[in-house]
Amino acid sequence: MRWGLVATVRASTGAVLDFVAHHVELGAHRIYVYLDEPDPATFALLKAHPKVRVTTCDDAYWAKHPRRPKKHQVRQSANATHAYRRAEVDWLAHIDVDEFLCPQTPLTDQLAALPDTAGCARLYPAEALAGDGTAFKLTKRFPRERAASAERLYPVHGKYLNGGFLSHVEGKLFARTGLCDVMFRIHNLFEGDIKNPGEAALDDTVLCHCHAQNWEAFMASYRFRLERGSYRADLAPMRKDRVDGLTLHQLLMSIEQRDGAQGLRAFYDELCADTPDHRQRLDEQGLLFLCDLQLERSRRKQFSTY
Incomplete structure (x- = not known):
């Protein structure tokens, strides 16, 4: 039972190597990396690894497609679909x-245990706290429980946020290869007109999302996410059940306009601070997840020259 990953990346060489090395150490048979812009140094390191298939998404690459999509989310989906049609694995996941x-438990065993009717399997996320990289928070699966827990955990801003997360709660998908007319999206896939055919859940695998592991990382990505990323204005309110529901864009802009950087820091600390009190409150609701990813160790083992 071979599995692999596909990701479209625009990140530092170290971050890309951490991503690849971690998953090779887990047993990935193949990792398809699409460099969103030319990066010769990263390309050379990835090209030399036998488990990696790396593609530079330059003008020559996009000339083979109808056009280069303006939105990076659309480019991610297009590249994932491109990899799926060439995949050398039994299951392929599209993640960031x-x-x-x-x-x-061993991922190969989890995938092998899925019923033949499962065309895809969902990975549910945990979002990193701002600490040593070992603490993550989970969220409830069902919307009503998720809303209630967020409001208990985060009395100031929890009523506006989906599960108290800064990023997605939907998770990502593994897709069984060999299906016809498959099109990946960010959180879903289609087989023709069928959305997420035979969707199952990989309950024994957590998708650890290092969305903003510290205040500096949050601010470094803040403007981009407001304008074009996961905080952008055209996304729906995170709490659709509330008549006063705000989009994350509206919430962040209102905080910034009212209280500036100090207000944004208070918002970030309420949601992401890795403190004993925060861990205890998460743990009491069964939402604390501890996992030492040991990224540096894996990178040194897989890319000893970097």
Whole structure:
């Protein structure tokens, strides 16, 4: 039972190598990396690794497609679909460079145990706290429970946020290869007109999302995410059940306009601070997840020259 990953990346060489090395150490048979812009140094290191298939998404690459999509989310989906049609694995997951699988039992066994009717399997996320990289928070599966827990955990801003997460709660998908007319999206896939055919859940694998592991990382990505990423204005309110529901864009802009950087820091600390009190409150709700990814160790083993 061979599995692999596909990711479209625009990140530092170290971050890309961490992503690849971690998943090779977990047993990935193949990792398809699409460099969103030319990066010769990263390309050379990845090209030399036998488990990696690396593609530079330059003008020559996009000339073979109808056009280069303006939105990076659309480019990600197009590249994932491109990899799926050439995949040398039985199962292929489309995730991001800041997401890391953390299986509690061997992933090959989990995939092998899925019913033949499962065309895809969902990975549910945990979002990193701002600490030593070992603490993550989970969220409830069902919307009503998720809303209630977020409001208990985060009395100031929890009522506006989906599960108290800064990023997605939907998770990502493994797709069984060999299906016809498959099109990947960010959180879903289609087989023709069928959305997520035979979807199952990989309950024993957590998708550890290092969305903003510290205040500096949060601010470094803040403007981009507001304008074009996961905080952008055209996304729906995170709490659709509330008549006063705000989009994350509206919430962040209102905080910034009212209280500036100090207000944004208070918002970040409420949601992401890695403190004993925060860990205890998460643990009491069964939402604390501990996982030492040991990224540096894996990178040194897989890429000893970097």
